[in-house]
Amino acid sequence: MSPTPDIDYKAVRRGIEAEVKKQKNFAKIIFLVVNVIMFIAFSVIAWSMAGSAGINPGMASNMPGVQSGDPIASALIMLNMGWFAGLIFQGLMLFFDTKIGERQIRERATGKIMNQALLDAGLADESEPEKAKRAMRLTDDGELEEVEGEDELILAQKRVRGKS
Known part of the structure; x- marks a missing residue:
């Protein structure tokens, strides 16, 4: 196509x-x-x-x-x-x-x-690409830490959505 x-x-x-x-x-x-x-x-x-x-x-x-x-x-x-x-x-x-x-x-x-x-x-993308958001996760001891890396980011997003 x-x-x-x-x-x-x-x-x-x-x-x-x-x-x-x-x-x-x-x-x-x-x-x-x-x-x-x-x-x-x-x-x-x-x-x-x-x-x-x-x-x-x-x-x-x-x-x-x-x-x-x-x-x-x-x-x-x-x-x-x-x-x-x-x-x-x-x-x-x-x-x-x-x-x-x-x-x-x-x-x-x-x-x-x-x-x-x-x-x-109607083929032009008039919008700006969405800025990547920081992903944070809760550690075992209750602190927030920034998620680094693409695999960890996907896992964190799934956890937030309740799909873990």
Whole structure:
């Protein structure tokens, strides 16, 4: 007899594929939103620096060919930093499309869907295992002593039930 007779494995497989697709799409949307926010933030910073020409000359870079206080160069550097960060996020998205990234997503989805299928089939043990209770027995001189060992524990339980 199979231990899991009520699980529809085709439905589980479809559920796993749907979960993998959902997680990948969610990650792509998050990275796109972060990329857009970073682009807007760096653009605002760069254009505000370009608009305040000469107010804060210490903001300019010490790169060769860039004169101190040049707001256009500072703005371009900030834009390049923002775009570089965006490229990093896009590189992370490429990682999710590799076999390693997809395998990690698929393992999480498989665990989630299989647990749900087991719960739906009523095969999952939702309760925690019962903790072994201490068994005590009364010695010949009237003292309580702890029962050690499995055989003595079974005998003590039988005595308590009156089956000795």
